[in-house]
Structure formats: C-alpha cells, structure tokens
Amino acid sequence: xxxxxxxxxxxxxxxxxxxxxxxxxxxxxxxxxxxxxxxxxxxxxxxxxxxxxxxxxxxxxxxxxxxxxxxxxxxxxxxxxxxxxxxxxxxxxxxxxxxxxxxxxxxxxxxxxxxxxxxxxxxxxxxxxxxxxxxxxxxxxxxxxxxxxxxxxxxxxxxxxxxxxxxxxxxxxxxxxxxxxxxxxxxxxxxxxxxxxxxxxxxxxxxxxxxxxxxxxxxxxxxxxxxxxxxxxxxxxxxxxxxxxxxxxxxxxxxxxxxxxxxxxxxxxxxxxxxxxxxxxxxxxxxxxxxxxxxxxxxxxxxxxxxxxxxxxxxxxxxxxxxxxxxxxxxxxxxxxxxxxxxxxxxxxxxxxxxxxxxxxxxxx
Numbered sequence: 001x002x003x004x005x006x007x008x009x010x011x012x013x014x015x016x017x018x019x020x021x022x023x024x025x026x027x028x029x030x031x032x033x034x035x036x037x038x039x040x041x042x043x044x045x046x047x048x049x050x051x052x053x054x055x056x057x058x059x060x061x062x063x064x065x066x067x068x069x070x071x072x073x074x075x076x077x078x079x080x081x082x083x084x085x086x087x088x089x090x091x092x093x094x095x096x097x098x099x100x101x102x103x104x105x106x107x108x109x110x111x112x113x114x115x116x117x118x119x120x121x122x123x124x125x126x127x128x129x130x131x132x133x134x135x136x137x138x139x140x141x142x143x144x145x146x147x148x149x150x151x152x153x154x155x156x157x158x159x160x161x162x163x164x165x166x167x168x169x170x171x172x173x174x175x176x177x178x179x180x181x182x183x184x185x186x187x188x189x190x191x192x193x194x195x196x197x198x199x200x201x202x203x204x205x206x207x208x209x210x211x212x213x214x215x216x217x218x219x220x221x222x223x224x225x226x227x228x229x230x231x232x233x234x235x236x237x238x239x240x241x242x243x244x245x246x247x248x249x250x251x252x253x254x255x256x257x258x259x260x261x262x263x264x265x266x267x268x269x270x271x272x273x274x275x276x277x278x279x280x281x282x283x284x285x286x287x288x289x290x291x292x293x294x295x296x297x298x299x300x301x302x303x304x305x306x307x308x309x310x311x312x313x314x315x316x317x318x319x320x321x322x323x324x325x326x327x328x329x330x331x332x333x334x335x336x337x338x339x340x341x342x343x344x345x346x347x348x349x350x351x352x353x354x355x356x357x358x359x360x361x362x363x364x365x
C-alpha cells in the first residue's frame with residue numbers, strides 16, 4: 001500500500017518549487033519446502049529411482065515487513081535545478097525454519113530476525129548552459145538491505161557523480177565520472193557464484209569503485225530522409241578495489257587483501273551499434289567488447305591464472321512491420337560464433353552464448 005502527495009508553486013523571480021512526499025508499506029514471504037529425488041535415464045527413458053524425504057533440502061518460511069517514507073524537494077531557477085531528498089526505511093526480516101525432520105511443521109520452528117532502520121539522504125543538481133550543453137552531478141547515500149541473520153549489516157555507500165550532456169551538430173552524448181565509496185559491501189551465498197546455495201548474505205568489507213562512462217549518438221542520414229542511420233557508441237571504465245583484508249569461504253572471494261580487485265567486473269567495456277530504420281523494416285548490427293576480468297579477488301593483474309580473457313561478440317537483429325500492429329522479428333546471436341568463457345562458477349567454466357538464431361512475432365495493441 002502506498003501513497004504520494006505533491007505540491008508545487010512559483011516563488012519570487014519566477015523560481016519553481018516542488019515538494020513531494022510519499023510512504024509505502026510492503027509485506028512479502030517465501031515458503032521453501034524442497035527435497036531431492038533421484039532419477040536414471042535408460043535407453044532414452046527417465047525413471048524415478050529414489051524419493052527424497054519431504055523438506056529435507058529446505059523447510060522454512062522467510063518474510064519481510066518494510067515501511068518506506070520519503071521527501072523530495074525540487075528547486076528550479078533559470079538554468080539551475082536542485083533536487084535534495086531523503087528516504088527512511090524500516091525493515092523487519094524473519095526466517096522460521098522447521099528443519100529436515102519436521103515435514104508437517106507440527107513442532108516449534110527455529111526463528112531468527114534482523115531489523116534495520118536507516119535514513120538515506122541525497123542531493124542532485126543540473127545546470128544548462130544552453131539547449132545543447134548541460135552539467136549535472138550528485139551525492140547520494142546508497143543502501144541495500146541485509147538478510148535475516150541477526151547482526152548482519154546493510155550494504156552502505158556514498159556515491160558521487162559528475163557529468164555533462166551535450167548535443168553539438170547532431171552529435172549527442174554523455175560523459176560521466178563516478179566514485180562509489182562502499183563502507184560495507186554485501187555478498188550472497190549462491191550456488192551460481194560457487195557457494196553452498198543457502199542464499200544467505202554476508203558482509204564483504206570496504207570497496208572503492210571509480211570510473212567513467214561515455215555515450216555518443218549520431219544519425220548518418222540527412223534530416224528528412226526516408227531512412228535513419230543511427231550509430232551509437234558506449235564505453236565504460238570501472239575500477240573496483242577492496243580496501244580491507246578479510247577471509248571468505250565463498251569461491252569468488254577467497255582470501256581478500258586490500259588492493260584486490262572485486263571479481264567479475266571488467267575494467268574495460270565497449271559497445272558499438274549501427275542501425276538502419278525504415279517505416280517498414282529495421283536492421284541493427286551490434287558489437288560488444290568485454291575486457292578480461294578476475295574470477296577471484298586478486299591484485300595479480302590480468303596475468304593472474306584465475307582471469308578470464310576478453311571477448312568480442314557481434315549480434316544482428318531485424319524487424320519487418322507487416323502492419324502498424326504486427327511485426328516479424330529475427331535475431332542472430334554471436335554471428336561469428338565466438339567461443340569464450342563467461343564465468344568459472346558454478347562447477348567450472350561456463351561458456352558464453354554460442355551462435356544462435358531466434359525468430360518471433362511482435363504484437364502491439
């Protein structure tokens with residue numbers, strides 16, 4: 001259940017003011033009642049060989065009650081816009097676990113709880129020099145709730161960004177620099193990341209994330225042409241570095257030392273897209289470069305044996321509009337059939353998407 005109130009007015013010298021306040025109450029729960037059966041396949045036929053005890057894998061209910069409230073103020077005068085705001089979160093997390101031997105849940109459950117109260121402030125600004133250029137930035141507190149284990153702390157960070165948007169002679173784009181100061185990064189115990197699959201979260205220490213993003217857009221076609229030829233390029237530089245030492249049983253963390261890179265975050269990423277757009281059809285060619293990255297926390301550089309190599313993947317997509325409401329679609333994934341590893345977990349190397357062709361029909365009402 002949620003509500004929002006908004007009030008705005010014009011003050012002296014034509015300055016615009018807007019105040020927005022809101023609140024939301026949310027409840028959800030997840031019931032896990034799982035077991036493992038055994039099967040065999042003989043001559044192409046699958047048969048049940050063993051039935052696992054009901055609830056032997058998981059027999060628990062996790063729930064959350066959350067109250068969120070916020071206030072946002074917007075001030076606009078001439079070319080300047082300021083937007084300070086604050087949010088309050090109160091979250092109560094609970095897990096009731098009946099264990100492996102109480103399938104009908106007739107006994108007393110083991111209960112654990114975690115409760116979080118947090119204020120999350122932030123402020124942003126935008127200044128337009130003209131219709132073709134502006135500068136923007138902000139400082140915001142980051143927050144992500146923890147799990148239901150008692151004493152587990154929320155993810156906390158202070159996030160800074162400064163950038164510019166521009167449109168010069170048909171070339172539009174954005175250039176953004178960012179710095180994220182995590183005082184407590186959260187990790188999750190997932191089987192997909194080499195963990196036990198308990199889904200529990202854990203505190204993973206202090207991290208600094210810095211970098212920049214560049215986005216460029218340009219239409220090669222002349223204004224008024226029957227077709228458009230948009231080209232876009234995006235580049236991201238990211239440095240994510242642990243700032244403290246800690247030990248972890250998680251496969252992707254291992255023993256972490258200050259200066260280690262956060263795993264699975266490529267330092268360099270680049271994307272280039274060229275399209276041809278007509279009223280009856282669309283074609284799009286996309287190429288993306290994903291730089292090499294470590295699969296465990298490490299400061300050994302890209303020569304580390306736990307590093308996965310960079311890769312370049314090219315995709316092709318098309319649409320044909322039969323009517324204004326029905327279109328045929330087709331997509332060719334990994335046109336060059338690039339063979340590359342996307343991860344080391346779970347259970348060793350995981351390949352990236354091979355060459356593939358997809359087709360479909362899109363309906364619009």
